[in-house]
Amino acid sequence: MKKVDFLSALAYARREAPWAGLRYSREITQSRCVRNDAPDKNAISLEEGVMCEVLIDGHFGYAATADLSLAGLQRAFDQALATTRATSAHKVHAFTEAQRINVQGAYESTAKTRLHAMPLARITECLLEASGAMAIDAKIVNRAASAMLVQTQIDYFTTSGTHTSQHFDIVDISVVATAAQGLQSQSRSWSLSGQHGGEVFDPTVFAKEGLRVAAEALELLAAPNCPSGRMDLILMPDQMMLQIHESVGHPLELDRILGDERNYAGWSFVQPADFGRLRYGSALMNISFDPAKANAMASYGFDDGGNPARRERLIEGGILKRGLGSLESQERSGLPGVANFRSASWNRAPIDRMANVNLEPGSSTLDEMIASVEDGILMSSNRSWSIDDYRNKFQFGCEHGQLIKNGQLAGVVRNPNYRGVTVDFWSRLSAVGQSDATYGTPNCGKGEPSQVIRVGHASPPCLFRGVEVFGGQS
Numbered sequence: 001m002k003k004v005d006f007l008s009a010l011a012y013a014r015r016e017a018p019w020a021g022l023r024y025s026r027e028i029t030q031s032r033c034v035r036n037d038a039p040d041k042n043a044i045s046l047e048e049g050v051m052c053e054v055l056i057d058g059h060f061g062y063a064a065t066a067d068l069s070l071a072g073l074q075r076a077f078d079q080a081l082a083t084t085r086a087t088s089a090h091k092v093h094a095f096t097e098a099q100r101i102n103v104q105g106a107y108e109s110t111a112k113t114r115l116h117a118m119p120l121a122r123i124t125e126c127l128l129e130a131s132g133a134m135a136i137d138a139k140i141v142n143r144a145a146s147a148m149l150v151q152t153q154i155d156y157f158t159t160s161g162t163h164t165s166q167h168f169d170i171v172d173i174s175v176v177a178t179a180a181q182g183l184q185s186q187s188r189s190w191s192l193s194g195q196h197g198g199e200v201f202d203p204t205v206f207a208k209e210g211l212r213v214a215a216e217a218l219e220l221l222a223a224p225n226c227p228s229g230r231m232d233l234i235l236m237p238d239q240m241m242l243q244i245h246e247s248v249g250h251p252l253e254l255d256r257i258l259g260d261e262r263n264y265a266g267w268s269f270v271q272p273a274d275f276g277r278l279r280y281g282s283a284l285m286n287i288s289f290d291p292a293k294a295n296a297m298a299s300y301g302f303d304d305g306g307n308p309a310r311r312e313r314l315i316e317g318g319i320l321k322r323g324l325g326s327l328e329s330q331e332r333s334g335l336p337g338v339a340n341f342r343s344a345s346w347n348r349a350p351i352d353r354m355a356n357v358n359l360e361p362g363s364s365t366l367d368e369m370i371a372s373v374e375d376g377i378l379m380s381s382n383r384s385w386s387i388d389d390y391r392n393k394f395q396f397g398c399e400h401g402q403l404i405k406n407g408q409l410a411g412v413v414r415n416p417n418y419r420g421v422t423v424d425f426w427s428r429l430s431a432v433g434q435s436d437a438t439y440g441t442p443n444c445g446k447g448e449p450s451q452v453i454r455v456g457h458a459s460p461p462c463l464f465r466g467v468e469v470f471g472g473q474s
Helices: 006-014 070-090 120-133 203-222 237-252 327-333 366-371 422-427
Strands: 019-035 038-056 059-065 104-108 140-158 163-181 184-194 229-235 287-289 312-316 357-359 375-387 393-405 408-413 416-421 429-432 437-446 451-459 462-471
Touching: 006 019, 006 038, 006 070, 006 140, 019 120, 038 070, 059 070, 120 140, 120 203, 140 203, 163 203, 163 437, 184 203, 184 375, 184 393, 184 437, 203 393, 203 408, 229 237, 229 366, 237 312, 237 357, 237 375, 237 393, 237 422, 237 437, 237 451, 366 408, 375 416, 393 422, 416 422
Parallel strands: 104 163, 229 375, 357 451
Antiparallel strands: 019 038, 019 140, 038 059, 140 163, 163 184, 229 462, 287 312, 287 357, 375 393, 393 408, 393 416, 416 462, 429 462, 437 451
């Protein structure tokens, strides 16, 4: 971190505001991609700046700057003070310092090899191994492997004595093979996302996954189209990730329930009176907010308002218990929330964002779930999604489908899709796997101005009974 006089800047703001805070953020992002055995992208970016925050007449206001000199920070605070005074008469709620916890602490991603010590040549070697391993047939027309490495430092200071310091090492890896013949094409992918270090860059793993996805893309190319009808559905963890994200994570965000996101990201079918009452799904549905989960993409020690983050049950035994709302949203709504006041960058104010939202493991094995299905399908790896503004009606398409007949896997089908309505769908949950897998995405969008943030989801395989399944086009 650069030598920046944060405390003097806070003292300057404190002369005119009863409370002030600032959040310093520095993020280095390295992106590399190989396509068809040739380097396709090699980029590095640096974002660094400070968000200044003040509380005046019960109203929080912000101004951001990339000028880290004391004069630059003072100018940003002057702007925050002026705009907050001008807009405080129109505030939606009168807040106090109670919405900013006084805390000190630090958090650091666990990693065996820090990303700053990772040779970039090693990353390129892994990507080339994956690309080369996918070259098994002339029908494989595109072979892509990419890696994004993110190193983030966030320091948060307030006039009430808060100082939190957090460092994140984040990796997002993707390997994709596309097979084509005539007008038909099929893609298969592998991904690894989370808080990891250089230890994940193993050329043998990349080669193994590259070979697998290429073989499965060819298999899909020759497979029949997915049948249509109501049948049992097993979703693997890499698809459960998106199911949780869209039909649980977003509808439980309290600012969305309060209407803050209706102009852009939409509302929610969940109402304030539903907490403690709504049966969201079957008794097997236990959803947690867990910012401490090892290696997950959105693990952290404190949110961007200084609130210490801890694991909380959102849905227990199928009953909705708690929302994804910061201290501000909790104060406005009177509902229980979590430490999820998060910002995408130094020049964005924090808002309610899901972090690690997970479906907790159950007692079934995957083999037991398959054996219990007479007529069904197993789907993995999302490739398309659509959900309405209330996060209620949805349909998802997957890369890979396997029919299940009389308790046994019975062949691969292409273009598998399913649709449903959120509460009805989760009420059909009849088995949950014993062990989970963690996935994540760096591209969850929300807010005005727009914020794209990283989230994580862990889930076991799950069995849903009597779901509407249908085939689609390539």
